[in-house]
Amino acid sequence: MAEYQRRRQLYAAERGDSSRRVAVTAAAAAVGASVLVGFLCGAAGLSAGRVVQGAVLAALAVLGAVAVRYYRVPPEIEAWRVDAEAERRTARSLDRLSRAGYTVLHDRQLADSAGNIDHLVIGPSGAWVIETDAHRGPLRQNAAGVWVGKVPLRAMLGLVTWMGEEATSQLVTELPAGWQLEAQPVVAFARTDVPNGLALVEGVLLLPLAGIADYILSAGVVLRPIDVALLVDVAERVLPGYEVAGPPPAWPTRSRLRGMLRR
Numbered sequence: 001m002a003e004y005q006r007r008r009q010l011y012a013a014e015r016g017d018s019s020r021r022v023a024v025t026a027a028a029a030a031v032g033a034s035v036l037v038g039f040l041c042g043a044a045g046l047s048a049g050r051v052v053q054g055a056v057l058a059a060l061a062v063l064g065a066v067a068v069r070y071y072r073v074p075p076e077i078e079a080w081r082v083d084a085e086a087e088r089r090t091a092r093s094l095d096r097l098s099r100a101g102y103t104v105l106h107d108r109q110l111a112d113s114a115g116n117i118d119h120l121v122i123g124p125s126g127a128w129v130i131e132t133d134a135h136r137g138p139l140r141q142n143a144a145g146v147w148v149g150k151v152p153l154r155a156m157l158g159l160v161t162w163m164g165e166e167a168t169s170q171l172v173t174e175l176p177a178g179w180q181l182e183a184q185p186v187v188a189f190a191r192t193d194v195p196n197g198l199a200l201v202e203g204v205l206l207l208p209l210a211g212i213a214d215y216i217l218s219a220g221v222v223l224r225p226i227d228v229a230l231l232v233d234v235a236e237r238v239l240p241g242y243e244v245a246g247p248p249p250a251w252p253t254r255s256r257l258r259g260m261l262r263r
Contacts, residue, residue: 029062030058030062033062034055034056037055037058038051038055038058040054041054083132086132086134086190086209087119087132089132089209090130091104091119093210093213094121094130094212097213101123101124101228102216102228103122103123103232104120105120105121105232105236106119106120108120108235108239108240108241109240109241110163110239113166116242117239118130118131118132119131119132120235120239122235123223124221124225124228125222126184126219126223127167127168127181127182128216129167129185129186130187130188131163131188132188132190132209133148133190133192135149136148136149138192139189141199141201145157146206149192156187157204160185160186164182164203164204167183167239168182170238171231171234171235173238174237175230175234185204188207188209189208189209194206198211198215
């Protein structure tokens, strides 16, 4: 969600910076088009009224084309919007866990990286690092990996695994000696079904969005209320809210390689 807001702001800023240049270019193109059409109409022997009409229509057509192109939302921004809406649906599904003693932290920043955890759930059944997938199509697994429709999930599963490990490492470092913790990486599918209701692929749990809260509730109790409170306090300090301002940083090399090689 925060990443979509960041990219949307950057796009708006870039469009604002180019507005004067676009206006000048559009005006010049409109004038050129009107002059050309007026000349052609005049050469064709049309009346003065027809010449003016043709020149005006040509100018309006150019200005309209420029406006459509200028205000059109790029496909990549639209894709981020779809992802953000899927994340909001996951957030609404997870927030009901608060009634069962869970804390749900959204859009958390991993230290010294571009890692943006969509949702970090902490409660009696442990810690859960949850990412949302918004692709459409049947979920299937073959020798080449896991796919949603024609989209491979190799890179995403690698990144989710890496984020789970990083979150675990950063939390354990700040917890008292003797703490044992392993954040479970999860992919929640917002727009496709998961065969048999769940799957486990190389340590990553795959769940449909509608069933993720129930799965977490049924996973058993491994933390006492006092342990949950301590872990939430550490997580809020170690994994702060994701900053929207500024340019999007690059993913660490280790996470990119994990996605490509899948260990």
